[in-house]
Amino acid sequence: MLAAVEAASSSIRLEVYIFRVSPIGETVREALLRARQRGVRVQVLVDALGSITLPERFWDSLIAAGGQFRWFNPIKFKRLGFRDHRKVLILDERSAFIGGFNVAPEYQGDGITKGWHDVGLRVPEPVARELAASFDLMFGLADYRHRRLARYRRAVLARISQTEAGQLLTNAPGRGPHVIKSALLRDIHASASIDIISGYFLPPRQLRRGMILAARRGRRVRLILAGKSDVRLSQFASRHLYASLLRG
Numbered sequence: 001m002l003a004a005v006e007a008a009s010s011s012i013r014l015e016v017y018i019f020r021v022s023p024i025g026e027t028v029r030e031a032l033l034r035a036r037q038r039g040v041r042v043q044v045l046v047d048a049l050g051s052i053t054l055p056e057r058f059w060d061s062l063i064a065a066g067g068q069f070r071w072f073n074p075i076k077f078k079r080l081g082f083r084d085h086r087k088v089l090i091l092d093e094r095s096a097f098i099g100g101f102n103v104a105p106e107y108q109g110d111g112i113t114k115g116w117h118d119v120g121l122r123v124p125e126p127v128a129r130e131l132a133a134s135f136d137l138m139f140g141l142a143d144y145r146h147r148r149l150a151r152y153r154r155a156v157l158a159r160i161s162q163t164e165a166g167q168l169l170t171n172a173p174g175r176g177p178h179v180i181k182s183a184l185l186r187d188i189h190a191s192a193s194i195d196i197i198s199g200y201f202l203p204p205r206q207l208r209r210g211m212i213l214a215a216r217r218g219r220r221v222r223l224i225l226a227g228k229s230d231v232r233l234s235q236f237a238s239r240h241l242y243a244s245l246l247r248g
Contacts, residue, residue, distance in 0.1 A: 004091050005031045011041040013090040013135045017050035017083070018102035021058060028103050033062050042067040045139050047084045048074050050102070070142040084138065088131055096128040097121070100199055111228070119197055126163035134170045185210055193220040201225045201238040208241065212248030221248075 005012060005028075012035055019025055036042045042062065046054065048071040059069040072084040090096040099120030101107040109115015123131070137157055158179045161168040169180045181204060188194055188210040201223070203211075215221045223245070229235035 001089055001097050002027065002031050004089070004095065004097070005035055008035055008040050008091045010092045011043075011090075011132075012092075013043050013045075013088070013132060013139075015045040015084065015086050015088045015135055015138065016102055017047045017085045017087060018104050019046050019051045019054050020102075020104035021054060022105045024105055024108060025054075025058075025103055029058070029062060032067065033065055036062060036065040036067045043135075043139060044069045045072055045084065045135070045142060046070075047072045049080065049083055050085070068139075070139060072138070072142045074143065086138070088135065090128055090132045090135060093129050093132045094125045096123050096131045098123060098131070116199075116230075118199065124165050126165045127161075127168050130161040130163060130168045130170075134168075181207065188214055191219070193222075195222045195224075197224045199226050199229070200231065200234050201241075202234060203241075208245065212245065215248045 012032060014028075014032070019028075032042050032044065044059065044062070044067065046069070052075070056069075056071075059067070063069055073082050087100065087102060088096060088098050097120055100118035101116070101120055106115035107118060109117065111117025134157060141157075158171050159169075160179055160183055161170070167183070169183050171178070171180050185206055188207065191214070194211060194214060211221050225238060226235060
């Protein structure tokens with residue numbers, strides 16, 4: 001990701017849930033600053049709750065150089081649950097990185113002896129363009145003052161984008177249909193094999209039933225789930241589901 005930032009020539013969009021003041025955080029900031037100094041447009045969107053320990057002054061040098069920084073949903077009690085968990089880095093609208101990892105020291109771990117081991121994926125230009133458009137909408141929605149337009153913007157963000165490289169499913173906080181759940185359910189019903197990797201695994205009943213029915217009909221269903229978790233209650237709830245899934 002750092003090498004791709006150094007090679008970017010026109011635009012960089014970074015969206016992340018957790019960004020910590022740390023050696024890796026400073027390395028990423030300095031790479032973004034160098035990109036801005038050579039004329040690249042740099043935009044950073046960080047969730048206000050996920051990065052609650054990050055001081056806004058951390059970005060002063062980037063802002064002074066002409067970069068843009070915004071908190072997603074500055075913290076207010078009545079909308080505390082509206083969060084941006086997306087982790088994406090988009091470069092020149094030609095390539096992008098997505099995955100479960102944030103910018104913090106614990107994401108440099110191996111998941112066993114220290115920190116977390118998260119999966120990441122580099123995606124090609126068709127998907128990167130769609131991610132850039134989705135980022136721009138989230139960046140515009142960041143302060144969450146668009147009450148009259150919130151439902152409309154939610155409908156725009158919750159979508160399935162078909163590209164020649166594959167489908168991109170995007171979602172956002174708010175009311176409306178859960179397009180990701182619907183798309184996954186269709187795929188589960190139609191697929192000969194199903195492989196899922198998830199750090200937090202609490203699928204709704206329809207998805208659980210879909211996986212069990214697929215397995216009973218002879219299709220391969222494989223799950224890789226977290227052996228450790230930073231949300232123990234979520235992990236206890238996940239493990240409660242294992243018996244019924246294994247019986248299926």
